[in-house]
Amino acid sequence: MSILELKNVSYIYKNRYQSVTAVDHVSYSFETGKVYALVGKSGSGKTTLLSMLSGLDLPTEGEVLYEGVSTEKMNRDRYRREDVAVIYQGFNLFPLMTVQENVMYPVRLQGKSREEAKKTASLMLEKVGLTPQQARRFPSMLSGGEQQRVAIARALAANSRVILADEPTGNLDVGNSRNIAEILVSLAHEMDYCVIIVTHDLGVAALSDVQVRMRDGRLLKEGEELEKSPEKPENVKENA
Amino acid sequence: MFGYSLKSILRTPVKTILFIILVAAVTVFSCLGFGMWNASNELLLKADRTYKTSALVEYVDDGYPSSTKYTDTMLRTLKTFDYSLLSDQEEVVRFDRQYDVGGHVEGFNMDQRTGVFSDLNVLVLRYLYTTSRGDIFSIAEAPYLGAEARFWSIKIGMQVDLAFSPDLSEPEEGSYQKGHYYMAHGRFFVNKDNTYRFMVMTGVNEAAPSEAAETLRYPFLDLGENRRERETWPSSAEFLLSQARFYQLSNTHISVHPTTDVSLATPFLQQETHLLEGGRYFTEEEYRTGAHKIIVSQRFASNMEVGIGDTVPLDLYSAFTLAEDGLSGTSDFWPSKQTFIESGDYEIIGLFQNTDTLLKTVYIPLSADDMRLMKLTAGYQMAVVQLKNGTGDSYYAKVKPGLSANMRFTIYDQGYAEAVAPVLSLQRTAVLISLISLASALAILLLFAYMYVSRQRETAGTMTALGTGRAKTTVYLLSCVLLVALTAAVIGVAIGFFLSEQVTRFAYERALQTTNVDHRFSAVYTNVETIALETDFRPHLAPLALVGLSVVLSSLLFAFILTFDVFKRKNGEKTRKAGKPTRKTAPEGSDHRGKEPANKVVSTSPALVSVLRGGARNLIVPLVSLVLLAFIGLFSGEIIHSEDQIKDLYDNSTVMGYYTTISGWRIENLLLDRETVRPVMESGFIDKTYKSSMIKLESGLKVVFTDSLRYSPEFFFGDEPIVQWAPGYDESIFQGDEDLVLISQKYAEENGLKPGDDLEFYFYMMFYGMNQKVEMRAKIVGLFNGVSAEEHVYLPFSKSTFTVLVPKWTMTGIIIEEEEEVELSYSSLCFKLKDLRNLSEFKEDLARRGYTSVGKFDRARKFVVIEDTLLNSSVANLERHISYMRILFTVTYLLAAVIGFVISYLVTKSRRKELAMMRSMGAGRIRTFFAFFSEQLLLALLGSLFGIGLIALFMGGVSSAQWLYFAGYFVSYLLGIALSVAVMNRVNVMDILTKED
Incomplete structure (x- = not known):
């Protein structure tokens, strides 16, 4: 079922000297229960698209619809609190909060009680494979993989139906990358989340249900290459 | 490189404009402070050149200011008086001891207009x-x-x-x-x-x-x-x-004034007269040798039909014949062999403008080792001292204890004190503004250099990585700083130059309102004429340009220092010592546990968590708060203390005033009509009046009707007489209406009287052309010892009202006699003021009624002197101190706001990632604002509480007024915090969260 939809969305960066079309008339629907891998070169518009999907930015043209409601018309803070969670390459955990407090934070943000938040956090941490002892540590005392799992637990704790992940395995080794990817896939398949992963990692992309390819701000059609072929120089003769 | 610098600046317009504004603002304030200081300094120098301050010391007793009547007490006092008390003070510029010397010029005779006793x-x-x-x-x-x-x-x-x-x-x-x-x-x-x-x-x-x-x-x-x-x-x-x-x-008698500096003579100093063109003062040589030169009045010269260059024969006589002991003598108005000093021909070298009182006054030069001094004695004018401008109060405080009760001290400063008070206040304000500007400049220029150098390390790293040498890279960095600083400095100097005059004038006029001491009617400070100080606050461009240059150079210096830090880092990462790799996360499989962590859940409030676990960085805000609050506490404590002192002065001081003559020489024989002075006495400003009326009998006895012996004019300036009262009697007799009298011991001895006897006397009063005899009898109830009032007897004031027979015409033309009560006019009147806070209003009331102080004349023709000098001086000093503290206050509040802004900006900026994380998880702007604001608030509160505790400890408590001051400071600080957090709250979340630090 389609939960998130892009309708002819464009995003243009403008400054005094230039304007850059980061996303160019993109239309797409994302469904729950699936893992989407958003792939493309650097500068293809993936992160910008993610920014609009998470409600942090509004498109210059078009609409982003969540359950049929445009993000322009909704309270985007509430949208980010309750409907969508984002996981980042750099983990982005509060350094002065313990692991447990980090995971409790979005629950408390939703207005729930401390006890409930604590309970939810414990549950989510267990789900991602972290121990109660690890829950009492500060993020800097965990490995990269463990920190990313905390970030996932935090995203789960918010009980959002959409999880957006921006290069979640970017700072991890192969083993941890696979672990994280598997966690994200299981979230989609077993818990009916809509998981959208921006990634360069082919291994992660391979685990996804759908690969959405972008180039120069556009979604590529079937058969289109991610990279443009270089133009032949005039003075190079083709081999016979 | 310069081109790249220019591009870099132009492509970051917000940052560039912000720092141009900041640096320009610093430059403007520095220019204003410096300009104000310069202007006030120039004005003080001008005032010092324009004004002359002198102090006149006189001996005042019964015979003052007559040159024919002295008492042995006066002779003794002046002979034994140590004049070094007056001459050897650091405030003294020149000292001129005054001598009473009589003179005779053959052929001089005062005419009908100017002569004395011309009708007798x-x-x-x-x-x-x-x-x-x-x-x-x-x-x-x-x-x-x-x-x-x-x-x-x-x-x-x-x-x-x-x-x-x-x-x-x-x-x-x-x-x-x-x-x-x-x-x-x-x-x-x-x-x-x-x-x-x-x-x-x-x-x-x-x-x-x-x-x-x-x-x-x-x-x-x-x-x-x-x-x-x-x-x-x-x-x-x-x-x-x-x-x-x-x-x-x-x-024919002339008053000769031998002097070591004729320009110090009061008439010249007070601009009652001046030297006419064609004449000159004495030279140093003429003073030294006591040359036979003379300066006379224009009228004297025309009376004698002489002019500049002519000589007049002058005989000099001293005013006394001294006894062998040298401490007593007789006043000798008559020239005699004993009093003769010398004769000589004196050349006229200068003429001064006529005044009625100076017709027969002449000046001759004298030096300290002049042999003629041995024959000279002091008259009622003891000395004239030229003081350094502005030192009148301190000089008075030093010499007053050494003066006897009969010595009167008057300062003539031509209005200097009044003129420079606001200028001194302006100067203090300027110093303050300059100091604050300097402190702000240091902070802002450091921040400026940081933003344009340290924050460019990535660029610098890239440049050096691409092969641009260190020197060229430094040039690039410094060029950016130079361009911005130069632009800002030029703008700042221009604005500063434009505003300097207006701002300085505004500050001066504000100071004028708050610093002026009301010297009207004052006893010590009195001026016949005051000079208005011309103010010129136009700034000079050169000093201000120097300020601008200093700003530019300071910016470059800070920037240059920071380049060393930039080049120490490689590709944005600080190079650490070998063996200490950078680590952002724990390695896989590592075990940091020596023991199980005991971190329990404290809070999910980022503010509280940051305060509790923030570490050393959390000390900055409390420390700054503590220091600023300590300053506030100190300033407010000073203000409150000074205000208490002023209140104390007003509540516990006594200020007396008295009626006098236009010259201020007498406070008796004033002939004040009772009805005329009643409005002033009943104006509400007077607490108590002390009055007397005096009748002089044919025998020479002076009958004084008074309500206070202490404040009778004979004893007003001197010591209270020692009185031996008969049993059952005391000074309260003067408030009653019994026929009682107090006489002098000497009079009693001479006339064989004693307490209990009756004193009988009579006098005549003229009414409607008829002489009426008034007979009185009073019982002697006390004897007093009072050298200056031996010919006085004292009766209760109520006895100054008499019933006389007054002839009246009837309708039938027959004259009948009717009894009428007649009151003697006051011969002296002094008063004690009620509420000293209303002193200025009282003076205003007097001025409105046409009263004047000594030397001036108005429609009421009444002259009043108020002895408020010490009070005024003390209060003025305290008020100046308070206004100074208030300026510091205002500046500290501003500083609190700025520091609050800067510190919280930097702290919040260093944690913008946290802020972005909160925003990305759905925390609204208000929530994130309050998260960081409350964190800073907690820290500021913590520091403030410590600061208040310190103040309470050292100052013995905190007053309610101080709480208000603290609140004001706190609000200012929080405003700064709020502004900076609001600015930081507008971060681009995705940018921050997806990019590496």
């Missing part, structure tokens, strides 16, 4: 006959013919009729004998038929030698028959002849 005469009359007009005499001789008589062409041989003044009894009818000559003292009147009448009347007491004073009561003497020639006159004629000689001498 001493004549020898020959009886001719009696007519219906009266007894006719002819003028046989004129030992003294006054200028008025000469003006009327009265000559020897003219016939006059004789009359006697009401207080003298006439000879019996028919007692004049033909051929007899009579000597008489009196004045002429013109009859209706243009004949002259000579009215016999008493003369001036000072005129006669003391032993003849008694005989002045009856100035009409029968010389006998055929006694026209002087040799034939009896010795009893001597008293009238001495009277004549006195008048003659008075009109």
Whole structure:
């Protein structure tokens, strides 16, 4: 079922000297229960698209619809609190909060009680494979993989139906990358989340249900290459 | 490189404009501070050149300021007085001891307009006959013919009729004998038929030698028959002849002022007179040698028909004949061998403008080792001291303890104190603004250099990585700084130059309102003329340009220092020592556990978590708060303390005022009409009045009706007399209405009186042309010892009201006599002020009624002096201190806001990632604002509480007023925090979260 939809969305960066079309008339629907891998070169518009999907930015043209409601018309803070969670390459955990407090934070943000938040956090941490002892540590005392799992637990704790992940395995080794990817896939398949992963990692992309390819701000059609072929120089003769 | 710098600046317009504004603002404030300081300094120098301050020390007693009457007490006091008390103070520029020297210039005689006693005469009359007009005499001789008589062409041989003044009894009818000559003292009147009448009347007491004073009561003497020639006159004629000689001498006597600096003489200093063109002052050489040069008044010169370059023969006499002990003597108005100093021809080198009081005043040069000094004695004017401007108060405080009660101290500063008070305040403000600007400049320029150098390390790293040498990279970085700093400095100097005059003038006028001490009617500070200080606040460009240059150079210096830090880092990462790799996360599989972590869930509030776990960075805000609050506490404590001191001064000080003459020399014999002064006495400003009325009897005794012995004019400036009261009596008698009297010990001894005896006396009062005799009797209830009032007796003031018979016309034309109560006018009136806070209002009230202080004249022709100098000086100092503290306050509040902004900006910026994370998880802007704001608030509160605790500890508590000051500071600080957090709250979340630090 389609939960998130892009309708002819464009995003243009403008400054005094230039304007850059980061996303160019993109239309797409994302469904729950699936893992989407958003792939493309650097500068293809993936992160910008993610920014609009998470409600942090509004498109210059078009609409982003969540359950049929445009993000322009909704309270985007509430949208980010309750409907969508984002996981980042750099983990982005509060350094002065313990692991447990980090995971409790979005629950408390939703207005729930401390006890409930604590309970939810414990549950989510267990789900991602972290121990109660690890829950009492500060993020800097965990490995990269463990920190990313905390970030996932935090995203789960918010009980959002959409999880957006921006290069979640970017700072991890192969083993941890696979672990994280598997966690994200299981979230989609077993818990009916809509998981959208921006990634360069082919291994992660391979685990996804759908690969959405972008180039120069556009979604590529079937058969289109991610990279443009270089133009032949005039003075190079083709081999016979 | 310069081109790249320019591009870099232009492509970051927000940052560039922000820092241009900041640096320009710093430059503007520095220029304003410096400009203000410069202007105030120039004004102070100008004031020092424009004004001259002098102090006049006088001895004031019963005979003041007469040059013919001194007491032994005065002689003794002045002879033993240590003049080094006045001369050896650091405030002294020049010291000129004053001497009382008489002089005589042959040929000088005051005319009818200017002469003294010009209406009085001493004549020898020959009886001719009696007519219906009266007894006719002819003028046989004129030992003294006054200028008025000469003006009327009265000559020897003219016939006059004789009359006697009401207080003298006439000879019996028919007692004049033909051929007899009579000597008489009196004045002429013109009859209706243009004949002259000579009215016999008493003369001036000072005129006669003391032993003849008694005989002045009856100035009409029968010389006998055929006694026209002087040799034939009896010795009893001597008293009238001495009277004549006195008048003659008075009109030819001149007042000589030997001086070491004639420009210090009060009339010159007070601009009552000035040297006319063509003349000059004495040279140093002339002072040193005591040259025979002289400066006289223009009228004196025209009287003598002399001018500059002419010489006049001058005889010098001292004013006293001293006894062997040198501490007592007699005043000698009469020149004699004993008092003669020297004669000589004196060349006129200068003429000064006429004033009525200075006609017979001349100045001659004197040096400290002049041998003539040995014969000179001090008169009522003891010394004139030129002081450094602005040191009047401190000099007065130093010398006052050493002055005796009869010594009066007056400062003439031509208005200097009043003129420079606001300038000094302006100067203090300028110093303050400059200091604050300097502190702000340091912070802002450091931040500026940081933003344009340290924050460019990635760029610098890239440049060096691409092969750009370190020098060129440094040039690039410094060029950015130079461009911005130069632009900002130029703008700042331009604005500063444009605003400097207005701002300085505004500050000056504000200071004028708050610093002016009201010296009107003041006892010590008195000026006949004041000079207005011309103000010029136009700034000079050169000093301000220097300020701008300093800003630019400082920016470059800071930037240059920071480049060292930039080049220490490689590709944005700090190079650490070998063996210490950078680690952002724990390695896989590592175990940091030595023991299980015990971190329990504390909070999910980022603010609280940051405060509790933030570590050393959390010390910054509390420390800054503590320091700023400590300053606030100190300033507010100073203000409160000073305000308490002012209150204390107002509540516990006593300020007296008194009526006086235009010259301020006398506070008795004032003839103040009671009804005229009643409005002032009942104006509500006066707490208590002390009044006296005085009648002088023919015997010379002075009857004083008073309500306070202490404040009678005879004792006002001096010590209270020692009184031996009869049992059951004390000073309260003067508030009653019994017929009681206090007399001097000396009078009692001379007249064989003692307490319990009655004192009887009478006097005459003139009403409607009729002399009425008033007889009084009072019981002696006490004896006092008072050297300056031995001829005074004191009765209760209520006794100054008499019932007299007053002739009145009836409808039928018959004159009847009716009883009427008559009050004597006040001969002295002094008062104690009620609420000293209303002193200015009281002075305003006096001015509105046409009252003036010494030396000035207005419609009321009443002169009042208020002894408020010490109070004014103390209060003014405290008020200046308070206004200074208030300025510091305001600046500290501003500083608190700026520091609050800067610190929280930097702290929040370093944690913008946290802020972005919160926003990305759905925390709204308000929530994130309050998260960071409350964190800073907690830290600021913590520091503030410590600060308040410190203040309470050291100052012994915190007053309610101080709480208000603290609240004001806190609000300012929080405003700064709020602004910075609001600015930081507008982060681009995705940018921050997806990019590496």
